[in-house]
Amino acid sequence: MKQYLELLQDILDHGVQKEDRTGTGTISVFGRQLRIDLQKGFPLLTTKKLHTKSIIHELLWFLSGNTNIRYLKEKGVTIWDEWADEEGNLGRVYGAQWRTWLGPNGQVVDQITNVIEQIRKNPDSRRHLVSAWNPAEVDGMALPPCHYAFQFYVANGRLSCLFNMRSIDTFLGLPFNLASYALLTHMMAEQCDLDVGDLIWTGGDVHIYTNHLEQVKLQLSREPFPLPKLVIKRKPESIFDYQFEDFDFEGYQSHPGIKAAIAI
Numbered sequence: 001m002k003q004y005l006e007l008l009q010d011i012l013d014h015g016v017q018k019e020d021r022t023g024t025g026t027i028s029v030f031g032r033q034l035r036i037d038l039q040k041g042f043p044l045l046t047t048k049k050l051h052t053k054s055i056i057h058e059l060l061w062f063l064s065g066n067t068n069i070r071y072l073k074e075k076g077v078t079i080w081d082e083w084a085d086e087e088g089n090l091g092r093v094y095g096a097q098w099r100t101w102l103g104p105n106g107q108v109v110d111q112i113t114n115v116i117e118q119i120r121k122n123p124d125s126r127r128h129l130v131s132a133w134n135p136a137e138v139d140g141m142a143l144p145p146c147h148y149a150f151q152f153y154v155a156n157g158r159l160s161c162l163f164n165m166r167s168i169d170t171f172l173g174l175p176f177n178l179a180s181y182a183l184l185t186h187m188m189a190e191q192c193d194l195d196v197g198d199l200i201w202t203g204g205d206v207h208i209y210t211n212h213l214e215q216v217k218l219q220l221s222r223e224p225f226p227l228p229k230l231v232i233k234r235k236p237e238s239i240f241d242y243q244f245e246d247f248d249f250e251g252y253q254s255h256p257g258i259k260a261a262i263a264i
């Protein structure tokens with residue numbers, strides 16, 4: 001994850017001060033890309049301890065199509081609490097767009113099922129795309145999608161994934177997002193009988209909140225450990241049947257966690 005640490009340094013070196021919606025203040029750069037070879041290990045940060053439980057449950061929750069935080073709360077995951085209403089609803093965020101995109105004539109589009117079917121049947125297609133950015137529904141969401149679209153690509157028996165983010169909380173959010181899409185790529189690859197290839201991240205407004213600067217410097221002072229290996233213990237019937245217990249990050253060695261306030 002040298003690339004991630006280089007990105008933090010890049011923002012420190014080139015970022016401009018920018019006010020933001022949350023009133024916290026950021027330093028920000030515009031337009032960056034990271035490329036991670038998933039054959040070389042699982043991209044879980046080692047320069048601070050990451051809460052893998054939150055990452056796995058959030059992804060399973062997206063895949064289930066659910067947009068109420070009840071499931072997360074039951075699992076002890078609190079990362080979406082601040083954005084939910086009194087009933088726990090977030091509006092038609094990620095899960096709803098991935099699984100039940102609503103078409104003009106009342107049709108319901110399951111983008112995840114469709115993309116898997118297409119990867120299997122027509123691997124060379126250049127249309128393996130899932131979009132969470134639904135302009136007609138953005139106003140009803142607690143937070144418009146930050147990771148708004150992703151695309152798969154098959155070559156030499158390997159599945160690669162490119163995901164796009166419009167706005168990136170580089171210290172708190174991005175380590176979660178990288179691990180989440182890496183996990184999704186491994187699951188999709190297993191379901192399509194492919195190996196994993198590259199994970200490519202593209203970012204628009206890539207920022208560090210000004211109240212994360214000390215934490216960033218601490219992280220940059222640490223020496224990374226070797227990356228862990230993801231073990232998926234079984235191959236379920238479908239992408240929707242994975243359970244938390246199916247995943248193990250073998251050999252995950254990290255520096256201690258670093259506390260930071262989330263900008264709301």
Ligand SMILES: Nc1nc(=O)c2c([nH]1)NC[C@@H]1CN(c3ccc(C(=O)N[C@@H](CCC(=O)O)C(=O)O)cc3)CN21
Binds near residue numbers: 263
């Ligand atoms: N400002 C901001 N940054 C984000 O990354 C973000 C949002 N807002 N809003 C929506 C979701 C929620 N996400 C979050 C929310 C909290 C943590 C966080 O506090 N992480 C702690 C551990 C918390 C835990 O897992 O229980 C960390 O140290 O990584 C991370 C991502 C990602 N997204």
Ligand SMILES: O=c1ccn([C@H]2C[C@H](O)[C@@H](COP(=O)(O)O)O2)c(=O)[nH]1
Binds near residue numbers: 144167172
């Ligand atoms: O998965 C996520 C979700 C959110 N973020 C960050 C990016 C921004 O710091 C905020 C969203 O604020 P906007 O004003 O809507 O851009 O949340 C993230 O990094 N990853």
